[in-house]
Amino acid sequence: MEKLIYEIGETEEGIFLERPNRFICKVKLKDNSEVLVHVHDSGRIKELLYEGNTVNIRRAKNIEKRKTQWDLISAKAEDGEDILLNSAFHRYISENILRDEEISPFGKIDFLKAEVKIGHSRLDYLLKKDNKEIWLEIKGASLVENKKVIFPDAPSIRATKHLDTLVNILETKGKDVRASVMFLVFRDSDLFTPNWETDKVFSEAFYQAKNKGVEIFLIQLKLKNGNIYYTDKKIHIQEIVKGK
DSSP: OEEEEEEOOOOEEEEEEEEEETTEEEEEETTSOEEEEEOOOOSOOTTTSOTTOEEEEEEOSSGGGOSOSEEEEEEEOTTSOEEEOOGGGHHHHHHHHHTOTTTOTTOSOSEEEEEEEETTEEEEEEEEETTEEEEEEEEEEOOEETTEEEEOSSOOHHHHHHHHHHHHHHHHHGGGEEEEEEEEEOSOOSEEEEOTTTOHHHHHHHHHHHHTTOEEEEEEEEEETTEEEEEOOOOEEOOOOTTO
């Protein structure tokens, strides 16, 4: 099953030239002009953002308040698949999923609040269902090797902190709550694994959190013709390997 959940709209195709820093890249347009583009993704994404690769960008709004007039939207994978590379859309995509009881991993919910502070941390959502709180963090994943989605693609202290917060919620609030992470997977994948090579601390925390009751949901998404589609494809979590 595929279901349209978010419309990005028209974009302009260009050729990636370089990424001087994590927030900026240079792109050549069809008229051979070069533009500076904002990169709204802190990951390394070297497998997609390399010189000569095809990318899609969109002219930004409120450009008088910005240093760049363009936003990076997506890049072309080697198999021709367009991969969303703009985390600014994660909020809208995830909320549309959560409010659609047909595809939400939680079914019909009674309450939703975004960006909720708890302790010294902030989580993406607080949901309520059947008088039970559901604390939820959203993560976007685009690094895929041989249909194995790997997260994170760069060390992430913040991601580990979110896992620790979710575990603490379960330990302090007990049976009255659920704690979850929802990974938005933007490349066709069969299997999920944390990135032991890049971030061992997160990888250990991931399996510890899972074993302590943090629910993990992997949502397969596709970008086609400027639209984001939900698919019901099942992505499995790789079992922890001894010695890791």
